[in-house]
Amino acid sequence: MQEYQLTLKDKRIVWGRAVDIESLVGKYSGDSLRRGVNTDLDWNLPAGVYRAKEVVMELDKMLEAMLIQLGEPVNGDPTVLLDSLQANLAISGRMSSLPLGPLALEDKAGSEITAQAVRIGEQLVSWAREINSGKKALAEYGPETLGKLEFRSHCYGHPLIPEAVAQVWGPYGGPKIMQIYNEYLHQFVLLRDALLPFANWEEVPFEVKEHKGFKGLRFLEPAREIFLTQLLGKNLTHKSIIRYAQSVVSSGLTEAGYGFQYHLGTVLPAGLGESARTSARYLLKWHPVQTITADETQDLAAVSFDYEYEDYYAAPRNEAGKGTPAGEYGLPISGEHYDEPSIARLLPNTGNGRTTLRFNLEMKGNEITVDLGQIFRGHRFLYRPYGNDNADAAVAKRESLSWHLAADIFSHSGLVTNTDGIHFISTGRNELVLWALLGKLYPENVVLLDKGDHKELGAAYVSGKGFGTQFLVL
Template identity: 85%
Template sequence: MQEYQLALKDKRIAWGKALDIEALIGKYRGDSFRQDVNAALDWNLPAGVYRAKEVVIELDKMLEAMLVQLGEPVNGDPTVLLDSLQANLAISGRVSSLPLGPLALEDKAGVEITAQAVRIGEQLVSWAREINAGKKAFAKYGPEALGKLEFRSHCYGHPLIPEAVAQVWGPFGGPRIMQIYNEYLHQFVLLRDALLPFANWEEVPFEVKEYTEFKGLRFLEPAREVFLTQLLGKKLTHKSIVQYAQSVVSSGLSKAGYGFQYRLGTVLPAGLGEPARTAAHYLLKWHPVHTIAADDEFAAVSFDYEYDDYYAAPRIETGKGTPVSKDAFPVTGEHYDEPSIARLLPNADTDRTTLRFSLEMEEGEFSVDLGQLFRGHRFLYRPQRSGDAGAALAKRNSLSWHLAADILSHSGLVTNTDGIHFIPTGGNELVLWALLGKQYPENVVLLDKGDEEELEAAYVSGKGFGAQFLVL
């Protein structure tokens, strides 16, 4: 069995059985063009495994058919139709299908999803322009066949830029062209929105089945409606993002944890394998690995938190640590060259599956719940000046530092009633991530360099009361 490994700077995270997905991509049972009972051509995605670009390739066939049917005045030039697609996938403007720009969402989840919408929309349009330039559908089917494409697009209608309105409804356009173009736009919107949860959205494989009641990606509409209602209502949670992602990849799972496995890989929070200081907090990432050994018929597994409610989890106090004075900060502590590798260890029983993030250090072997690790990352604070550092220090009666190994050796979640507790990691990202999974996620502040200016900002970051943990 080939083990899957993920690089994190000079460190590695290893687990599960690596999968070869490439052999499944683009192997479709049928063609996206097929004749209907009236001898016209219809369009639908054939059943198979897709990534985003493969869907765009199939959508281009509709665009090429429109260009043929619009005839000589357009002469195969897709510029106007693609410009309207670009405006539709933008996050602002009159014809935007997802106007997140004017909303200016400020919550972490909203900010990350907004940036995703921009990135994905821009790349999809770039692919659409690139693929259409090749005119492969024209070469494969010919103008006579493309001229027969006709179907009813059951949709409320997407607005167009004025130039596209003039072209689609002009002398050579009309309802037939409008129906095709409406479906073309709608399928792009569904594709963009389906990929919003995934940081590495270009790589995510998902299965499409042919339904008699759904065309292309329309089977995603019910889940998309719920997801966008939460996003636009500013009630988007990590769990709701996972729930939506499970629907997008047709996992078959109904309950949601913090991540999951499906037939084509494993989906976990995007922070895994990234530096904690810059990693996304709410996005997910697909990995080509089966974390839990399973055959294709039963590969879907939801990953649960060890503690469903972290507030009720057992807690243990750190102890006083090594006392230091304010002038002695920052302290460097230990330098952790090891560990160089962490492993994800599954624990599956009859009704739930948890994963452990395990490290081997000179002081022994330590492990934390992977779900709690991601939870700790979502809840951490960064130094941000918001008050009087001197007053914040006066509220806490002690300053101390702790070895990371000492913190990791405790059972339960580590906390304290008072004081400022400094925990150096020696620049080891694996140790840093493990600490985020071991500490009770309250008043944990992640530092960059621990200089005087940053420390003063850190003292007034977080909740402003109770024990504070500064991790460097």
């Protein structure tokens, strides 16, 4: 069995069985252009496994058909129609289908999704321009066939830039062109919105099943409506992102944990395998791995990954103790490094009708196991030092600073906290230790440092909740 692994600098995270996705993507049951019920030629995505670019390739057939039907005045030039697509996929402007820019979402989940919408929209338009430049559909079907494409698009509300209005409704356009263009725009909007939860959205495989009642990606509309209502209402949570992602990839799951496995791989929060200081906290990442392995003859099962402690507030807690006073020995130097552990394993536990994943590593001969869900929860809840003009005063106020060895924190059962004081923990610049600590510390007032110098400590003291026990992690 070939294990799947992530590499983080000189560290590794390994688990499960790697899945060969390339053999599944692009194998379709038919053609997206086929004989219609009431028309000569219709369009629909054939059943199969797609990634984003494969969908764009199939959508290009509609664009090429429009260019043929618009005739000589357009002369096959897609610029105007693609410029209007770009305006629809932008996050601001009168044509925007998802006007996140004017909302200026400041919550962490909203800001990450906003940045995603920009990235995905720009790349989809770039692919649309690139693919159309090859005129592959024209070479495959010919102008006579493309000229017969016609269908009813049951969708409203995608405005066009003035130049596109002039083309689509001009003397060579009309309702037939408008129906095709409306569907073309709508499918792109559905594609962009479907991929919003995924940091590696270009790689995510999802299954499309052909429906007679609606076209292409329209099966996503009910879940999309719920998701966008939560996003625009500033009520987006990690669990709601998970639920939407499960619908997008047709997992069949109804319950949502912090991640899941479906028949084409595993989806976990995007921070895994990245730096905890810079990685997204709410986005997800798809991995080509069978986390809960099955026989070669069995299909990959859909599984939701649960937190060990569904309510972390009610989880058992133990105190870290007073530690070593910093005033007596000073803080550990910020430049120290731990060579070990160099590898972490994700180990599933499927007992009691629940599936949890454990983050397992070996440190100084001791086995350390932390719930993976709690690690991601700790990552979402952590604080970062912010600027403070009076750092010296802040340091003077915090005389109860002590430091702890990471190994001592791991020696306690349950989640680790303290009744009072400021507690410094060095990870030795080992990202595996850092991630494990985020799952071990009670996630209430944990501040992640970059340098641990005098200025940053001063800023850290006034970060977080501003009161109560505080853990500073470097």
